[in-house]
Amino acid sequence: MNNIFVYCEVTEEGLIADVSLELLSKGRKLANELNIKLEAIVICDQIQNIENQLYPFGVDVIHIAQDSRLFPYTTLPHSSIVVNLFKEEKPEIALFGATSIGRDLAPRVASSLRCGLTADCTSLEIGDHTENKTQKLYKNLLYQIRPAFGGNIIATIINPDTRPQMATVREGVMKKEEFSTSYKGKLKKLSIEKYLKEDDFLVEILERHVEQQKINIKGAQIIVAGGYGVGSKENFQMLHQLAEAIGGEVGATRAAVDAGMVEHSRQIGQTGVTVRPKLYIACGISGAVQHRAGMDQSSKIISINNDPKAPINKIADYTIIGNVGDILPKMIKYYKENSK
16 A cells, blocks of 8 residues: 555566666665555566566565466556556556556556656656645655756646656666665566456457667767757768767757757657766757756766857866867867777
């Protein structure tokens, strides 16, 4: 009762998705702060070593529903299981990944339970709130923090009166870290007959085509990213040359992607991927809030910009003031000459 629940997605390989493990890492910290349990929901067909995958992240209870009809994901059975489980267990907080599955499932659960949902959170914290009109104090609420109004402000959203407090978080926003390799919890197998009815299987998947991701920008240790200030698709080739010279990947802002300079799979920020590389070279990037939300956890940030007052310079460890077209060729030449 009143614990934190995390919906865990299962990959094609029968493993828990990274975004779910990241949410469990954050959920464990929130649970410790509130002195409550962390519980995971796994809905799948086949999965290997579920306890070994989840217990190290501090999971106290694993609720698992297994049936050949539950994978691949379809909306009705998954939402029915989660809604009915939540009605029984009455969680305080429920977290979902902001993936195609999470964005389909979480709103349906929130609508069925008539509770609030905040999408694409960049931070989750615990805090109190006092209602101005009634001076009523709400203690230990979930602060659901995310950019709003086109990234011009950071909004803190709360659900004081409805439960569970629900949020979706994109992959890479929270840091994945194990709690304890020796941690042990409890496994609860959910009865399919109890939670589902035949109508939940009206939709049947006849055929699937799964294309593997070609670009692994999230796992890159060095990223050379370009913004609208790079100027053109041709100029982006310099970023590719620099990335190749130093063993990195190329990223981009939404403005550069929208302008057709680079493909969407390389987009970093609030509406792209979140990255934490050891080195992030920002070329011609102004540093809007939406973009910074996806890269401000980088270990070292180098900004190349002709505007000394660009917001990106405030979070950069090193700033090079100048034109990208003049500076990048010099960097490429130097690295090629001095790299083995």
